[in-house]
Amino acid sequence: MSYKITSKTIDDNLKRKVSEISGQMASKCFQCGTCTGSCPMIEQMHITPRRLMALLQWGQADALRNVNTHWICASCHVCQVRCPRGIEIPKVMEALRLIKLRTNENYIEPSNLQPEEIIDLPQIALVSGFRKMTS
Ligand code: SF4
Ligand code: SF4
Structure with a gap:
């Protein structure tokens, strides 16, 4: 799935909300891909966890709205254990789910x-x- 990032699609509000709910800073991610290489659910996901982190860093709220990655995440914590930046990725996934659920959409x-x-x-x-x- 490709997505074009322009200044028009940047929404820092989403990054701020995710950070508030999860306590995690997406900007710490340096895109090593270890999370993606470790994830047991990867085949079911529209985009990889690494890519999700990249879209979050760039505030791509529209792109994130249309992917299933945070819904498919099984919260197994393997990515978190292996992330060299110490990012608690399952908390990021949960925050993205909560933001959607708080709009009363299932x-x-x-x-x-x-x-x-x-x-x-x-x-x-x-x-x-x-x-x-x-x-
Ligand atoms: S393992 Fe951590 S630093 Fe590496 S891409 Fe995933 S979130 Fe980013
Ligand atoms: S916590 Fe979620 S994203 Fe991380 S490895 Fe497990 S299923 Fe994949």
Whole structure:
């Protein structure tokens, strides 16, 4: 997924909000890619964690709105343990989710689930999915 960064698309408000909620400074990231190389969920993500950090550094709120990376993140903390800059990346992912959920928009809509999906999915997966992805 490509994205063109221009001065018109820069929104520092998002970076500030993420920093307030997560306590993490995206600007500390020096784009080594260790997080991406360590992430077990990478194949399901629209963009890599490294790229997400780059878009955040550049305040690319529109681009981040349309990617699933922070929703797919399993909060396994592997990237955090390996990040040479000590960035707690799962907290950044959580902040991005919270910012969206605080607008009362759900990432998954429980009422759209089909009965066969509800029967097949483990209860614990449903509950944790609703807690993470609904407002
Ligand atoms: S591991 Fe840390 S420093 Fe390296 S790209 Fe990821 S967030 Fe940035
Ligand atoms: S915490 Fe999220 S982004 Fe980091 S390695 Fe685990 S799944 Fe990937």
